[in-house]
Amino acid sequence: MTAAIGHLTQVSQNLGFPFFAYGVKCPLPISQPRIEMVSNYPEAWQQQYQSHHYVQIDPTVRHCTRAPTPVLWDASAFDERVFGEQAMAHGIRNGVSIGVRDAQGRLGMVTLARDQTLCTPDEFAHIEGNLALLGQLTHAALVEKLTQRSSQPGPALSERELEVLKWTAEGKTSGEVAMIMNITERTVNFHISNCIVKLDASNKLHAAVKAAMSGLLG
Numbered sequence: 486m487t488a489a490i491g492h493l494t495q496v497s498q499n500l501g502f503p504f505f506a507y508g509v510k511c512p513l514p515i516s517q518p519r520i521e522m523v524s525n526y527p528e529a530w531q532q533q534y535q536s537h538h539y540v541q542i543d544p545t546v547r548h549c550t551r552a553p554t555p556v557l558w559d560a561s562a563f564d565e566r567v568f569g570e571q572a573m574a575h576g577i578r579n580g581v582s583i584g585v586r587d588a589q590g591r592l593g594m595v596t597l598a599r600d601q602t603l604c605t606p607d608e609f610a611h612i613e614g615n616l617a618l619l620g621q622l623t624h625a626a627l628v629e630k631l632t633q634r635s636s637q638p639g640p641a642l643s644e645r646e647l648e649v650l651k652w653t654a655e656g657k658t659s660g661e662v663a664m665i666m667n668i669t670e671r672t673v674n675f676h677i678s679n680c681i682v683k684l685d686a687s688n689k690l691h692a693a694v695k696a697a698m699s700g701l702l703g
Contacts, residue, residue, distance in 0.1 A: 489626045489627060490523055490525070493505055493507070493619075493623060494525050496619060497525075497597050500597060500612050500615060500616075500619075501599065501604075501608070501612075502580060502581075502597035502598055502599045503525075503598075503599055503600075504524070504525055504526055504576070504577060504580070504596075504597070504598040504599060505524060505525060505595070505596065505597050505598070506522060506523070506524035506525075506526060506594075506595070506596045506598070507522065507523055507524065507593065507594070507595050507596075507623050507624075507627055508520055508521065508522040508523075508540075508546075508593065508594050509521055509522075509591060509592065509593045509594075509624070509627070509628050509631050509632060510550075510591070510592045510593075511591075511631070511632050520540050521631040521632065522535075522631075523627065523631065524596075526575070526577065526598075527575045527576060529575060530571075530572070530575035530576075530577060533571060533575075539568055542565045542568055543565075543568065544558065544563055544564065544565065545558050545582040545594075545596060546594065548582070548584075549582055549583065549584030549592075549594045550584060550592060550594075552584070553583075553584060553586070554583075555581055555582065555583040555609075555613065555616055555617070556581065556582050556583075557579075557580075557581050557603070557604050557609060558579060558580060558581070558582065559578070559579045559603055560572040560573045560577060560578050560579060561573065561578070561579075573600075576599075576600035577598045577600070578598070578599065578600045578601070579598065579599065579601070579602075579603050579604065580596055580597050580598030580599060580604070581596070581597050581604055581609065581612075581616060582594060582595065582596040582597075583595055583616055583617065583620045584620075585620040585621060585623075585624040587624060587625075587628065591624075591628055591632065593620070593623070593624040593627075593628055595616075595619060595620040595623050595624070597616070640683040640684055641683070642680060642683060642696070642701060643676075645666075645676055646676045646679055646680050646683075647696075647701065647702065648666065649662055649666070649673055649676040649677060649680065650677075650680055650692060650693050650696050650701075650702060651702050652665060652666070653677065653689055653690070653692075653693045654693040654694070654696070654697055654702060659673045659674050659677065677689045677692070680692045680696070684696060
């Protein structure tokens with residue numbers, strides 16, 4: 486990942502922005518999805534951003550989670566005044582951000598930033614195509630590494646347990662799963678109980694959802 490970050494730093498600088506950041510929303514835990522980030526921002530700003538949970542009020546994040554189009558931004562114009570002032574104090578004055586969503590539904594975001602004049606419409610028109618490509622390539626290069634870093638190793642489910650969960654995720658009842666798999670309903674419920682324990686789930690639906698979002702169901 487170090488090599489990829491070094492390459493992205495160079496590309497960002499070539500586009501006229503000394504700073505870059507990439508973040509991805511990890512799907513688990515479901516109630517509080519984690520945000521994993523890498524950047525070459527000043528270390529003090531990275532720590533402050535994380536410790537103050539600025540991701541929850543960052544207007545660039547809000548835009549990129551709602552729209553696929555890039556956004557030009559100026560920290561001095563943020564409604565969240567304190568956040569904008571703190572960003573500028575660390576050299577993050579203005580830039581451009583773009584969201585990327587892949588086939589698995591994972592949402593990534595790339596930001597290029599600098600402590601200089603605003604990106605003009607002409608400059609933006611010049612880099613817009615490169616920005617979209619950079620977003621796709623960055624997401625492809627880093628999403629797996631960051632989501633794996635955020636997640637715990639998955640539980641060891643047997644082939645039979647996985648098959649039961651797959652049918653459960655399709656909305657099948659225990660009786661229907663038993664008929665499909667040619668086993669007894671009691672055996673189906675036994676496997677479901679094991680899955681609930683292994684996945685630390687509250688019920689069979691919760692177990693099926695956690696397994697699916699963890700990639701265990703393929």
